[in-house]
Every structure is written in C-alpha cells, then in structure tokens.
Amino acid sequence: MSKEGAIRILIADDHPVVREGLAALVERRPDMTVAGEAGSGVEAVAQFRRLTPDVTLMDLRMPELGGVAAIGQIRADFPAARIIILTTYDGDEDIYRGLQAGARAYLLKDAPRDELLDAIRAVHSGQTRIPPAVAARLAERMMSGPDLSPREIEVLRSIVAGRSNRQIGADLAISEGTVKAHINSILGKLGVSDRTQAVTTALQRGIVHLE
Amino acid sequence: MSKEGAIRILIADDHPVVREGLAALVERRPDMTVAGEAGSGVEAVAQFRRLTPDVTLMDLRMPELGGVAAIGQIRADFPAARIIILTTYDGDEDIYRGLQAGARAYLLKDAPRDELLDAIRAVHSGQTRIPPAVAARLAERMMSGPDLSPREIEVLRSIVAGRSNRQIGADLAISEGTVKAHINSILGKLGVSDRTQAVTTALQRGIVHLE
DNA sequence: CGTACCCTTTATCATAAGATGGACGTACCA
DNA sequence: TGGTACGTCCATCTTATGATAAAGGGTACG
Numbered sequence: 001m002s003k004e005g006a007i008r009i010l011i012a013d014d015h016p017v018v019r020e021g022l023a024a025l026v027e028r029r030p031d032m033t034v035a036g037e038a039g040s041g042v043e044a045v046a047q048f049r050r051l052t053p054d055v056t057l058m059d060l061r062m063p064e065l066g067g068v069a070a071i072g073q074i075r076a077d078f079p080a081a082r083i084i085i086l087t088t089y090d091g092d093e094d095i096y097r098g099l100q101a102g103a104r105a106y107l108l109k110d111a112p113r114d115e116l117l118d119a120i121r122a123v124h125s126g127q128t129r130i131p132p133a134v135a136a137r138l139a140e141r142m143m144s145g146p147d148l149s150p151r152e153i154e155v156l157r158s159i160v161a162g163r164s165n166r167q168i169g170a171d172l173a174i175s176e177g178t179v180k181a182h183i184n185s186i187l188g189k190l191g192v193s194d195r196t197q198a199v200t201t202a203l204q205r206g207i208v209h210l211e
Numbered sequence: 212m213s214k215e216g217a218i219r220i221l222i223a224d225d226h227p228v229v230r231e232g233l234a235a236l237v238e239r240r241p242d243m244t245v246a247g248e249a250g251s252g253v254e255a256v257a258q259f260r261r262l263t264p265d266v267t268l269m270d271l272r273m274p275e276l277g278g279v280a281a282i283g284q285i286r287a288d289f290p291a292a293r294i295i296i297l298t299t300y301d302g303d304e305d306i307y308r309g310l311q312a313g314a315r316a317y318l319l320k321d322a323p324r325d326e327l328l329d330a331i332r333a334v335h336s337g338q339t340r341i342p343p344a345v346a347a348r349l350a351e352r353m354m355s356g357p358d359l360s361p362r363e364i365e366v367l368r369s370i371v372a373g374r375s376n377r378q379i380g381a382d383l384a385i386s387e388g389t390v391k392a393h394i395n396s397i398l399g400k401l402g403v404s405d406r407t408q409a410v411t412t413a414l415q416r417g418i419v420h421l422e
Numbered sequence: 423c424g425t426a427c428c429c430t431t432t433a434t435c436a437t438a439a440g441a442t443g444g445a446c447g448t449a450c451c452a
Numbered sequence: 453t454g455g456t457a458c459g460t461c462c463a464t465c466t467t468a469t470g471a472t473a474a475a476g477g478g479t480a481c482g
Contacts, residue, residue, distance in 0.1 A: 015320045021232020109226045162408035197373035
C-alpha cells in the first residue's frame with residue numbers, strides 16, 4: 001500500500017459485499033486508502049481507537065451496537081472524528097439522530113459513486129455534506145410538529161410490539177385510561193387517526209424499528 | 212478482460228456501491244468475469260437478453276420492476292436461466308416467491324464472501340444452493356398454515372395502508388361485516404389477535420411492504 | 423416568586439374492531 | 453353424483469379503541 005498523504009478511511013458495515021464495494025471504490029483513487037474495516041458497532045469503535053482514521057464510513061443498522069451509538073462512543077473520546085453515515089434508511093428520524101450524534105454527512109447507498117467520493121473529500125477537509133434529498137427529509141421532521149415524549153415513545157414501542165392498551169397499562173404500571181391518553185397524544189403528534197397508522201408511519205419515519 | 216471460459220455474470224442491484232463490491236469480488240477470481248450490470252428490474256431483463264450471462268445475481272427490491280417480476284420475465288424467454296437472489300430481506304414470503312419465480316439460490320447480503328462465490332459456482336454447474344438459515348425460514352412458511360386468499364391479501368394491504376373497516380368495505384364494494392369476516396380469517400391464518408399485530412407480522416414475513 | 427407550559431395521569435362517553443354463527447356458491451374428489 | 457372443503461359474504465353481540473375534558477406535578481423563565 002503506502003499512498004503517501006492519502007485520506008485514511010475506516011469502513012463499518014455488516015455486509016461483507018458492501019465493505020468490498022466501498023474498499024474497491026476507495027482503493028482505486030490515488031488520494032484515498034482503506035485504513036481498516038469493521039462488521040459491527042463494537043468493532044467500529046475498537047478499530048477507530050486503534051487506527052484513528054481520517055474519515056469513517058458508517059452504516060446505521062449493525063449487530064451488537066447501532067451506528068448512532070457507535071458514533072456517540074467514538075466522539076466521546078475523539079470529538080473531531082469525521083464520520084459519514086452511509087445507509088439505506090431514509091427515515092427522517094434516522095437522519096436526525098445520525099446527524100445529532102455528530103456525523104458530518106449522510107448519504108444513501110443508492111447514491112452515485114462520485115457523490116460518495118466527493119463527500120469523503122469534503123468531510124476530510126472539514127466540511128459537512130447533506131444531499132438535497134436528505135435535507136428535504138430533515139426539514140420535514142422539523143416541520144412535523146413536536147417530538148414524542150419519552151413516555152410516549154415507550155407506549156409507541158409497545159403498540160408496535162402488538163400489545164393491547166390493557167397490556168401496556170400493566171407493563172408500565174399505569175391505568176388503561178392513561179395509556180389511551182398517551183396514545184391519543186401520539187396519534188395527534190404523528191398526524192394519524194388510529195394505532196395501525198401510527199405503526200406504519202413510525203416505521204417509515206424510523207422512530208421505531210421491527211425485530 | 213477476456214478470461215477464456217470464465218463464468219460470465221450479470222449483476223442487478225440498485226445500489227452502485229453493492230454493484231461495485233460484487234464486481235470487485237468477482238473480477239478478482241480467475242474463473243469468473245462480470246458480463247454486465249443493471250440498476251433496475253427492466254435494465255436487468257434488457258441486459259440479460261443482450262448478454263445471456265451464465266449466472267445472474269439479482270436483488271429483490273429494485274425500482275421500476277421488482278426482482279421477482281424480473282426473474283419471471285427472464286425465465287419466460289430463457290427457462291434455463293441460472294439466477295441467484297442476493298438480498299437483505301429474509302422474510303419467508305420473499306424467499307418463497309423468489310424461489311417460486313425460478314431462482315436457483317437465495318443468499319443474504321450479510322453472507323461471507325466464500326459463501327457467495329461457492330453459490331455462483333454451484334449454480335453455474337446446475338445445482339441449487341439454499342443456506343440452512345434460509346431453508347429454515349422457508350420451512351417455517353410451509354408450517355405456518357394455509358395461504359391467504361387473494362381477497363384476504365387485498366384486505367391485508369388495505370389494513371397496512373391504514374384504512375378502517377368501513378373504508379375498506381367502500382373500496383372493495385362489500386359490507387363492513389364482510390370486511391370483518393375477512394380480517395378474522397386473516398388474523399387466524401397469521402396467528403395473531405388484532406390488526407396491529409397483523410401489520411407487523413405481515414411486514415416481517417414480507418407478505419406486504421411499506422411505501 | 424409565581425406563572426406559564428408540558429408531561430403525566432385519570433374518568434366518562436361514542437365509535438370502531440373482533441368473536442361468533444351461519445348462508446351461498448364453486449371447485450374438487452371419491 | 454354426492455359430499456366436502458373453502459372462499460366469499462352477511463348480521464348480531466361483546467370488547468377494545470379513540471375522543472374529550474380536566475387535575476396534579478415538575479421545570480423553565482420572566
């Protein structure tokens with residue numbers, strides 16, 4: 001190897017095929033080189049500590065430790081870490097949490113090759129890079145009313161898990177009526193009219209995930 | 212190029228990064244070569260006609276035309292086409308429909324590199340290749356009771372779309388009571404007790420999709 | 423210091439959803 | 453041909469869900 005002065009890149013993705021693709025793409029450029037790879041969130045954190053790469057490409061959905069949490073752990077020790085989120089998920093909540101965690105760019109995996117390479121160079125030089133489509137999603141989130149309270153998110157998770165209002169009340173040690181009130185507030189904030197719609201929009205927006 | 216006698220492979224995936232990765236992986240092998248790439252279902256069909264590759268790697272979720280439909284179109288003209296499904300979705304319905312369409316192998320994108328290469332060689336030599344984890348999912352589908360009827364699937368889609376029983380009745384020009392009867396049957400077949408659970412399990416199993 | 427504001431909690435009332443039982447037709451098999 | 457299994461359809465009864473109003477508790481801010 002040894003490209004003198006090249007941008008050293010850490011690739012974190014749980015799909016070997018994707019890692020391969022990113023590595024091939026990067027190594028073909030004279031000004032970039034792959035410093036290391038990681039197949040999970042914990043590996044990503046460990047590899048970052050060991051290698052201190054110039055730029056990190058991070059998937060969001062990974063085993064053991066999600067991308068957002070991994071970014072948080074990395075930036076706790078290396079506040080200047082330059083991390084690019086590269087994922088298939090375009091839910092506005094995913095985008096928000098990713099950037100909130102300290103990512104400098106957010107790209108979707110269906111982005112063209114050049115867009116990725118440009119983003120790597122931009123982030124390496126200290127800039128941020130948010131494609132218009134992603135920015136639009138982020139703006140949507142801002143517009144879409146107040147955030148769900150912690151309690152409401154807890155209830156929403158239970159709804160997605162398929163629990164009835166009575167069961168949710170038992171789980172959280174509150175009355176069934178209280179659960180209904182929370183749900184009513186959730187429906188209002190999500191702009192939907194029943195729990196089924198709440199489930200689909202919460203999944204689409206990335207507020208909760210299946211499995 | 213020109214690897215004499217090499218396995219000629221068509222890559223169909225809407226993510227440029229994944230195509231890059233598969234291409235890099237394949238080109239590194241002396242007995243394989245990339246015949247072409249496609250970024251959508253219609254492209255995949257067109258490229259297959261033009262190139263008649265030995266083996267095709269096909270993603271399921273693609274714009275314009277899904278992978279299953281693309282396989283169907285290809286095999287209508289080339290019944291001997293050797294197609295490998297390579298996707299991130301592990302819902303039992305996705306697997307069933309993919310193999311039903313005529314795929315010779317079904318791999319998940321988090322599969323190790325060697326597993327993919329072995330599958331390519333196996334399929335090229337006329338075999339099929341179903342990893343144990345995938346086979347288990349498929350078996351689950353067999354066990355999990357009778358299929359939903361066309362009408363029930365129609366109703367299920369409406370449920371996922373967030374429509375009320377009354378609205379579904381209006382949409383399908385049947386009474387609300389009939390809708391309830393269909394839903395009751397759906398709940399029984401899916402092994403759940405309300406429409407919210409029906410939505411999540413239908414999504415998990417890949418019977419319906421969001422968006 | 424108090425006064426908003428929001429989260430959390432509750433009860434009551436109207437409506438939608440699920441359970442049950444059964445009718446009709448059709449495709450399939452003995 | 454006779455049965456039988458299944459999909460489609462409908463009405464009635466019970467239960468869960470959603471709408472509404474409103475009170476207590478914490479906190480930020482003037």
